[in-house]
Amino acid sequence: MTGSGKPSGGILEWLAIRNAVEKLGAQRVWSDALSWTRFTGSLALALLVLLCLTGVFMAFNYTPVPGTAYDSVDFAQFSLPFGGLIRGVHHYAWNLLLMVMGLHLARALVVAGYQPPRELTWISGLLIMLFIPVFIITGDLLPWDQKGFWSTQVRTSIMGSVPVAGDWMVRLLQGGPRTGIVALTRFYVLHLLVLPGTLLLLVGLHFHFVAHRGVSEPLFSTRERRQVSLFPTMVNRWLLLLLIITVALGAVAYLWPVPLGDPADPTDSNYIPKPEWWVLFLNQLVAIFRGPLMVLGTAVIPGALAAGLMVLPFIDRGPERHPLRRKAMLTVIAAIGLVLLVLSIMGYLEHYGPPPA
Amino acid sequence: MDENREAATGGQRYTDRRGFLKTVVLAGTTLATAGIPLAAYFVSPALEKGGGRWVDFGAVADLNDGETAMLSFEYMVKDGWQVLPQRGFVWARRGPGEAVKVMSSTCTHLACNVIWKPERQVFECPCHTGIYDAEGRPISGPPARPLAVLEHKIEDGKLQVYLTA
Amino acid sequence: MNRQVMGNWMLVLALAVALGLVMQAPALAAAKQELVSAKVKQAPAGLDDAVWKDAKALEVPFEGKEKFAGMKAAVTVRSVYSGDNIYFLFHWKDANKSVTKGAWKYDGQQWAQQKGNEDRISLLFEIDRINNFASKGCTVTCHGAADAPKKEWKFATASAAEKGDLWHWKAARSDPYHYAEDGWLTVAGEKTGRKVDEGKGGDAKNMTDDKSKPKFMRDPAKTASAPGFLLAEEAVEITDYAVFKAGDVITYQMPKKPSGSQADIQAMSRYADGAWTLMLTRKLNTGNADDVAFNAQKKYSFAMALFDDSGDENSYDSEAMTLAFGR
Known part of the structure; x- marks a missing residue:
């Protein structure tokens, strides 16, 4: 090989990526890794890509200054071509992402996908799931509208009720005692820089374990499993999924334009923020436990729930994976799920139902 | 005598460990040098008294x-x-x-x-x-x-x- | 296989429906009153047009200020949009039709200005966001030192970056020409922050230099286009005061023909059975810098004030409301 000009190995050699490309080309994955019976993970990835893309472009027309922030979002949404669609896709994508991740988790619970050797796949996935709400909390404030501002007030006071460290956490997060320009700037940097960086790491970790520990064997299908190439077969399947979900969310955002509420008025005592659907159960927990017990609802129970999920792979170590042979475990999980659902419905009725007589 | 033999057979490991310690010290020092001002920078607005x-x-x-x-x-x-x-x-x-x-x-x-x-x-x-x-x-x-x-x-x-x- | 595929489609469908339902929910949360301008194919031709049935009526409560303190009023508002235009229909009870506005009356000996003001209704929109207007309404446009008497308070925005669009229908001064005064609101100068739009309009005082009697009368050569009112364009200087007999009435503030951006808001009105019915029409986007440009995708905050035979301080005010557009 001479040092000058294009070497004989072609463009790949010249770019010094031939080894990597060959390795990738030889990579084979189970055909059912993205199929009708297993698509929530791939869908979640597609949604993350969409969120990233729409988010970056929204940032091009955004200024993190109270008041001005609202004007910039208003301008982007209503005065720029496709502004409403881009914000709409971002909005619907994270709502859908929560649901899809819920399904992803539920599936792993039912078919015991968390059992060894996939403990770390499960844990890294859980970390991603617990991480997404931080995105939502920081992102909600950015448009500086009434809903975002007052939701932030409720969230920071819930955070502040955590004993000892609560007040400190709020101050650190907001950069002071009040939700003003310092807080908005912090939320902005967290939402656009720090959190996506961390998420990228977590998603990389999740995929690392998926690649090395494999996906769980199908329980119900009797057909023989076969392998396909990662590139192009599997990648093409995923791209098709990405295309479909992009068009679908675009259509949803077109048909039901995402609203932009009134600009935030920090002095408006009349505005009552309504908790969003995904946080209704938490809100209900907060409402049930009062006074000195409040910490149960705000920290102990949610924390225990998360910790329980974390240690699940070390409790239910298998090898039984079939749900019918794991009745005790699934009964406990279903009971907890039911309680969360009932709490959510109670919360929904309280906040969105007809006013009490 | 024993020490010499250990040094002779495990020479490679010995150097590695020293290299690793060096890495730890260097990284730690860098982290502390950069970290203290960065942390102070980040935390200080939170300390502001409402008055x-x-x-x-x-x-x-x-x-x-x-x-x-x-x-x-x-x-x-x-x-x-x-x-x-x-x-x-x-x-x-x-x-x-x-x-x-x-x-x-x-x-x-x-x-x-x-x-x-x-x-x-x-x-x-x-x-x-x-x-x-x-x-x-x-x-x-x-x-x-x-x-x-x-x-x-x-x-x-x-x-x-x-x-x- | 087919059953499995179908099952999965059901799952996707259920997910989509769930998403839709969840997304609809926050719409119920609105605490502010919302006026939805219905999209109609045929523009309303008048006050009784059947198309108004397509628009959902909003009952807007008003609270009295100053002279009317402690009193309440209500206006029924409807809105539709069609093509380039937006239409508003207002209906409110008013025991008396007040259009006097200080008109001259001759008692056979001398002229005197009658007591009596006029009925008015006004709307304020945002051209450029007025801080906290969306939550607090017109109160944020009321500026004055805390210890200054209310009369010295100025109607204005807090800075030149905040800009309001003021629609102001006046029963005696703008209605005779079938329009509503089109003004805008900015930071206060010497007086208030109220400005009129580009162009001509408003009214002219009909008074001799010694302020004792009217200076103009109807030009006999012109037919009265607004019976009961003397329009500035139909007026001629009075040469012989002997032609008047006792009981004759002459307009004091003569409406001037609006033009330019001042002629943006057309009005059609009727006073009958102890109530005013008023329709206002404007282009969704006039293209003028002193007007709010409506984008049917967007929601707008607005607030209203009602004046019952009264001056500027004595009004009934509404809270801030939302104007949304149907699809």
Whole structure:
């Protein structure tokens, strides 16, 4: 090989990526890794890509200054071509992402996908799931509208009720005692820089374990499993999924334009923020436990729930994976799920139902 | 003799360990050197005290005996690098006699503003229907602590209230 | 296989429906009153057009200020949009039709200005966001030192960056020409922050230099286009005061023909059975810098004021409301 000009190995050699490309080309994955019976993970990835893309472009027309922030979002949404669609896709994508991740988790619970050797796949996935709400909390404030501002007030006071460290956490997060320009700037940097960086790491970790520990064997299908190439077969399947979900969310955002509420008025005592659907159960927990017990609802129970999920792979170590042979475990999980659902419905009725007589 | 042999056979490992220790020391020093200023930079705005001030709410005589009145305030505060008006209101109750009680409007549950309902003589929080009596003691709903009583003084017949944050 | 595929489609469908339902929910949360301008194919031709049935009526409560303190009023508002235009229909009870506005009356000996103001209704929109207008309404446009008497308070925005669009229908001064005064609101100068739009309009005082009697009368050569009102364009200087007899009435503030951006808002009105019915029409986007440009995708905050035979301080005010557009 001479040092000058294009070497004989072609463009790949010249770019010094031939080894990597060959390795990738030889990579084979189970055909059912993205199929009708297993698509929530791939869908979640597609949604993350969409969120990233729409988010970056929204940032091009955004200024993190109270008041001005609202004007910039208003301008982007209503005065720029496709502004409403881009914000709409971002909005619907994270709502859908929560649901899809819920399904992803539920599936792993039912078919015991968390059992060894996939403990770390499960844990890294859980970390991603617990991480997404931080995105939502920081992102909600950015448009500086009434809903975002007052939701932030409720969230920071819930955070502040955590004993000892609560007040400190709020101050650190907001950069002071009040939700003003310092807080908005912090939320902005967290939402656009720090959190996506961390998420990228977590998603990389999740995929690392998926690649090395494999996906769980199908329980119900009797057909023989076969392998396909990662590139192009599997990648093409995923791209098709990405295309479909992009068009679908675009259509949803077109048909039901995402609203932009009134600009935030920090002095408006009349505005009552309504908790969003995904946080209704938490809100209900907060409402049930009062006074000195409040910490149960705000920290102990949610924390225990998360910790329980974390240690699940070390409790239910298998090898039984079939749900019918794991009745005790699934009964406990279903009971907890039911309680969360009932709490959510109670919360929904309280906040969105007809006013009490 | 033993030491020599160990050095001879495990020479490679010995160098590696030293290299690793070096890495740890270097990285640690760098982290501390850069980390202390960075952490201080990040944390310092959070340390800022809200500060307090005496706010003049006008003549005490304007308050009717036995009634609870909403007193609005506005003053400028500095939020980081921005100066902004801080607006809000407190609840003041006069009577019996000359006694004045000034209560914060902030619900002790989740910091919504409570509203005085004169027909029922209670404060109501619209967020989770917390109810306080006229003295600000929680009666029903989520709140466990009474409404904060604000320090006040009367100078030249004018009501001054000490407000923080 | 087919059953499995179908099952999965059901799952996707259920997910989509769930998403839709969840997304609809926050719409119920609106605490502010919302006026929805219905999209209609045929523009309303008048006050009784059947198309108004397509628009949902909003009952807007008003609270009296100053002279009317403690009193309440209500206006029924409807809105539709069609093509380039937006239409508003207002209906409110008013025991008396007031259009006097200080008109001259001759008692056979001398002229005197009658007591009596006029009925008015006004709307304020945001051209450039007015801080906290969306939550507090017109109160944020009321500026004055706390110890200054209310009369010295100025109607204005807090800075030149905040800009309001003021629609102001006046029964005696703008209605005779079938329009509503089109003004805008900015930071206060010497007086208020109220400005009129580009162009001509408004009214002219009909008074001799010694302020004792009217200076103009109807030009006999012109037919009265607004019976009961003397329009500035139909007026001629009075040469012989002997032609008037006792009981004659002459307009004091003569409406001037609006033009330019001042002629943007057309009005059609009727006073009958103790109530005013008023329709206002404007282009969704006039293209003028002193007007709010409506984008049917967007929601707008607005507030209203009602004047019952009264001057500027004595009004009934509404809270801030939302104007949304149907699809």
